[in-house]
Amino acid sequence: MLELKKVSIAYKDKQVLQNLSLTAKKGEIIGLVAPNGTGKTTLFKVISHSIKPDSGKVTVDKTYSYQSEKQQVAIHKQLTTFPDQSELFAELTGMDHLKLYADMWKGTRTHIPTLTASLKMDHYVKKKVKTYSLGMRQRLCFAMMVAADTKIMLLDEVMNGLDVENVAIISKQLLDFKQQDKLVFVASHLLENLDLYADRVLYLRDGQFIHEQRFHEKQSDYIKVGIKKDQYDQLCAAVSLPDNHVYLANRLLCIPFDVLSAEQQTEWIQRLLEYKGTDLTIGPLGTLEYYEKFYA
Numbered sequence: 001m002l003e004l005k006k007v008s009i010a011y012k013d014k015q016v017l018q019n020l021s022l023t024a025k026k027g028e029i030i031g032l033v034a035p036n037g038t039g040k041t042t043l044f045k046v047i048s049h050s051i052k053p054d055s056g057k058v059t060v061d062k063t064y065s066y067q068s069e070k071q072q073v074a075i076h077k078q079l080t081t082f083p084d085q086s087e088l089f090a091e092l093t094g095m096d097h098l099k100l101y102a103d104m105w106k107g108t109r110t111h112i113p114t115l116t117a118s119l120k121m122d123h124y125v126k127k128k129v130k131t132y133s134l135g136m137r138q139r140l141c142f143a144m145m146v147a148a149d150t151k152i153m154l155l156d157e158v159m160n161g162l163d164v165e166n167v168a169i170i171s172k173q174l175l176d177f178k179q180q181d182k183l184v185f186v187a188s189h190l191l192e193n194l195d196l197y198a199d200r201v202l203y204l205r206d207g208q209f210i211h212e213q214r215f216h217e218k219q220s221d222y223i224k225v226g227i228k229k230d231q232y233d234q235l236c237a238a239v240s241l242p243d244n245h246v247y248l249a250n251r252l253l254c255i256p257f258d259v260l261s262a263e264q265q266t267e268w269i270q271r272l273l274e275y276k277g278t279d280l281t282i283g284p285l286g287t288l289e290y291y292e293k294f295y296a
């Protein structure tokens, strides 16, 4: 559905994306993770063609690739980007914004009452935007994308400023998008939230994807135990830790589980259980743990 081929872009002498390639299909939710200033927004801008890459190509549905105005229109009919709150019109109501997006993309307004009810906006959607709190505006921005109902959605920091209840409401809607066969990208710093709905998470560094975490495929298991730095140092001095173990953010020791023999697995579990007061778990690394591995 969407393909990026060897995309590169620099702002003056700052290379932001470098030969980056990606294939994404409908019905996928793809998390995009990296520290501030790495290039997530730039990637979205390239996908939506609000900036032109220095080299490389973006193709939608194997046919359209921004090579003519006609192709741009064809792509933009099926793609929306998350509006910035600064783009909202203070004197218009939330409902006005929803109608605008519904008219521009979907061509019908019949779905608006259902969406305002499911996003719990009915009590404020008919008031002017200037009366909204930060979280209400953010929910409206998200609702505008639901109103547009395009096949491809690029969500940059959609959960910003939202409380727990609103994060849950939007997370549920994202799962509905998956059922509706949409392709959704979510750039987020709310890492554990991505674990709830993403099919895969891409980690961006130095202009490239350095890791892809696929939730539907078997992932390597680790024995994970929370230990302090001095405990870790003592352990390193006392025993030889297995290759490829990671010690994350001075808090969590993760030892690859699958590569150990049954005997070694038992030995390590027994040894690590001696750290009283800490939880020991066995399982794959989560999004937060990968983040700490790559960027801490």
Ligand SMILES: Nc1ncnc2c1ncn2[C@@H]1O[C@H](COP(=O)(O)OP(=O)(O)OP(=O)(O)O)[C@@H](O)[C@H]1O
Residues within 6 Å of the ligand: 011, 012, 014, 016, 034, 035, 036, 037, 038, 039, 040, 041, 042, 043
């Ligand atoms: N118009 C621009 N001109 C010059 N440099 C820019 C421009 N836009 C972005 N940059 C730089 O490109 C890099 C990537 O920025 P980008 O906004 O894509 O990062 P990001 O990963 O989305 O960050 P954040 O998590 O803070 O939103 C940053 O170093 C930024 O300063």
